[in-house]
Amino acid sequence: MRILVIGGAGYVGSHTVRQLLRTGHDVFVYDNLSKGHRQSVKDAELIEGELADRQKLIRIFREREIEAVMHFAAFALVGESVAQPAIYYQNNVSATLELLEAMRAAQVWRIVFSSTTATYGQPERIPIAETTPQMPINPYGFTKLVIEHALSDYAQAYGFGCAALRYFNAAGASPDGDIGEDHDPESHLIPIVLQTALGQRERIGIFGNDYPTPDGTCIRDYIHVDDLADAHLKALDQLRPSSNLQLNLGTGQGQSVLSVIEACRKVTGHPIPTTVEARRPGDPAELVADSSLAKKVLGWEPQYPDIESIVETAWRWHSAHPRGYASQAAAAR
Numbered sequence: 001m002r003i004l005v006i007g008g009a010g011y012v013g014s015h016t017v018r019q020l021l022r023t024g025h026d027v028f029v030y031d032n033l034s035k036g037h038r039q040s041v042k043d044a045e046l047i048e049g050e051l052a053d054r055q056k057l058i059r060i061f062r063e064r065e066i067e068a069v070m071h072f073a074a075f076a077l078v079g080e081s082v083a084q085p086a087i088y089y090q091n092n093v094s095a096t097l098e099l100l101e102a103m104r105a106a107q108v109w110r111i112v113f114s115s116t117t118a119t120y121g122q123p124e125r126i127p128i129a130e131t132t133p134q135m136p137i138n139p140y141g142f143t144k145l146v147i148e149h150a151l152s153d154y155a156q157a158y159g160f161g162c163a164a165l166r167y168f169n170a171a172g173a174s175p176d177g178d179i180g181e182d183h184d185p186e187s188h189l190i191p192i193v194l195q196t197a198l199g200q201r202e203r204i205g206i207f208g209n210d211y212p213t214p215d216g217t218c219i220r221d222y223i224h225v226d227d228l229a230d231a232h233l234k235a236l237d238q239l240r241p242s243s244n245l246q247l248n249l250g251t252g253q254g255q256s257v258l259s260v261i262e263a264c265r266k267v268t269g270h271p272i273p274t275t276v277e278a279r280r281p282g283d284p285a286e287l288v289a290d291s292s293l294a295k296k297v298l299g300w301e302p303q304y305p306d307i308e309s310i311v312e313t314a315w316r317w318h319s320a321h322p323r324g325y326a327s328q329a330a331a332a333r
Contacts (some may be wrong), residue, residue, distance in 0.1 A: 250289025
């Protein structure tokens with residue numbers, strides 16, 4: 001299949017591109033490189049462009065004879081979405097609607113959409129199933145939910161085949177250490193802890209140790225980035241006219257902040273000093289997935305179910321690329 005991967009130079013997008021290529025698909029990456037990295041795109045054509053550029057997208061769809069889209073190009077920082085909601089509505093909603101209209105104009109009817117657990121807000125019950133009410137508590141989660149509703153409407157009205165995959169906490173890196181996680185600024189726990197192990201930070205700050213959890217720190221469900229990529233491929237195979245899949249992707253295993261830090265200590269052999277800081281506003285105590293529907297519908301099963309195996313792949317990437325993709329670029333000069 002000929003697939004355009006929007007945001008394919010980013011973290012989850014680049015790992016998905018690699019799996020698509022390995023399974024024989026023709027892959028084209030569309031990215032403005034504001035968050036992604038040119039070095040992460042290997043063996044696929046990289047087309048630079050803006051998500052909101054409807055006419056350019058229509059031209060690409062027609063010239064490359066694209067049959068399906070995978071959409072990863074979203075702004076995804078919760079705090080930033082609260083401080084600057086306008087850019088989140090412009091990129092995550094308005095620009096994505098331009099993409100959908102470009103697809104409609106070019107008669108490209110299949111799309112797999114990168115959604116998020118943030119659409120659930122602060123759920124009352126754990127684990128979180130797809131039947132859990134979606135009540136986002138920040139603009140990031142709300143913008144993703146808006147597009148989920150748009151996809152449902154486009155499926156019903158125009159015959160789109162859609163899948164919205166709600167990630168829990170993406171983590172890890174390609175097992176060969178060739179591509180991995182590189183954000184600026186970095187906001188994810190495991191890379192920040194590993195930066196501390198590398199001596200790039202003095203210590204890791206823990207935001208609150210008085211939550212109603214066994215060790216007082218927040219609990220999250222960490223899912224390996226390659227397992228997310230695999231789910232995207234399996235969802236693509238399930239798309240039919242007017243289909244509308246909405247699925248959670250997680251391991252079903254919750255890890256506290258302290259347990260993640262301890263796993264990083266074990267994997268790296270470094271002490272990793274910590275300090276306790278004030279809670280961040282809006283952090284739920286616990287978010288753990290019920291992914292049984294994804295397993296049933298997609299025939300999907302995470303291959304990295306434990307936190308240490310996830311951290312091992314992340315450490316392989318970060319220790320070989322201490323400055324992220326900038327390390328790779330410097331080595332090539």
